[in-house]
Amino acid sequence: MLKKSLDLYTNLFRITLRNPRDLQHVIGVARWAAGEIADSVADTRSIPSIDVLDICPGTQRWTLQSFPRVGASVSPMECAGLAALSHLVGAKKVFEFGTYKGVSTTQLALNVGEGGMVFTLDLPEDHPAYSLPIPKQEEQQIANEGSKGILIPRDLLGRVTFLSSDSAKFDERPYLNTMDLVFVDGAHSYEYVKNDTEKGWKMLRPGGVIAWHDCVASHRDVVKYIKESNLDAKLIAGTTLAFAIK
Numbered sequence: 729m730l731k732k733s734l735d736l737y738t739n740l741f742r743i744t745l746r747n748p749r750d751l752q753h754v755i756g757v758a759r760w761a762a763g764e765i766a767d768s769v770a771d772t773r774s775i776p777s778i779d780v781l782d783i784c785p786g787t788q789r790w791t792l793q794s795f796p797r798v799g800a801s802v803s804p805m806e807c808a809g810l811a812a813l814s815h816l817v818g819a820k821k822v823f824e825f826g827t828y829k830g831v832s833t834t835q836l837a838l839n840v841g842e843g844g845m846v847f848t849l850d851l852p853e854d855h856p857a858y859s860l861p862i863p864k865q866e867e868q869q870i871a872n873e874g875s876k877g878i879l880i881p882r883d884l885l886g887r888v889t890f891l892s893s894d895s896a897k898f899d900e901r902p903y904l905n906t907m908d909l910v911f912v913d914g915a916h917s918y919e920y921v922k923n924d925t926e927k928g929w930k931m932l933r934p935g936g937v938i939a940w941h942d943c944v945a946s947h948r949d950v951v952k953y954i955k956e957s958n959l960d961a962k963l964i965a966g967t968t969l970a971f972a973i974k
């Protein structure tokens with residue numbers, strides 16, 4: 729620790745001599761890291777992490793599709809994470825909370841292969857109202873956007889079933905113990921993450937996998953719920969995806 733502190737101060741001194749403006753960048757990074765860690769509820773470091781290549785060791789052919797950047801959607805590395813999880817459980821039936829434009833739905837549909845099905849749930853476009861609390865206004869804006877699933881390529885539409893409901897009102901009973909993979913990426917409030925996880929868990933078959941997007945300090949409620957749930961979740965390194973096996 730002493731050596732690391734000395735290295736830090738030496739480097740700060742060198743940066744100050746060379747170009748003090750570069751300190752802005754260093755302080756920016758330090759502030760970000762401190763912000764992630766200062767709030768113990770939102771600190772993800774107690775969740776064990778795993779490299780995406782170790783999820784399903786060996787050689788697999790994952791299929792991914794890139795899109796122009798869509799805010800609030802999964803990153804390319806997270807697409808790889810979803811593909812790896814699909815292969816881990818040989819997913820043929822997948823349930824997704826939160827379709828949005830269809831970026832994650834597409835990755836899931838590609839990896840269930842021929843004969844597979846992705847059930848994807850989003851709020852009704854004509855009435856995107858919430859029955860549980862959501863503190864973030866951005867969520868409401870995203871929910872109000874139309875064209876859910878618009879980016880899903882036509883040739884994959886046969887592998888996608890669109891469901892339209894507030895997840896708090898969604899009846900999971902017809903799907904109990906049938907899903908190989910459940911992906912939770914709807915509303916991000918504690919109440920909704922709990923609702924979606926509990927329903928998702930019931931829909932999962934034993935040995936299936938549940939995954940959450942946005943397990944990151946900026947989505948405090950997601951981290952809080954995952955840590956409290958005792959589901960033995962792991963984070964996929966370099967992503968905000970966490971997952972647990974039933």
Ligand SMILES: C[S@@+](CC[C@H](N)C(=O)[O-])C[C@H]1O[C@@H](n2cnc3c(N)ncnc32)[C@H](O)[C@@H]1O
Nearest residue numbers: 801802826828831832850851871894895914915
């Ligand atoms: C973050 S976006 C999903 C992004 C998508 N999974 C992707 O990676 O491309 C969240 C989506 O969840 C939907 N949503 C929010 N609250 C919901 C609720 N209570 N029930 C169903 N869907 C909800 C929103 O309308 C929005 O389309």
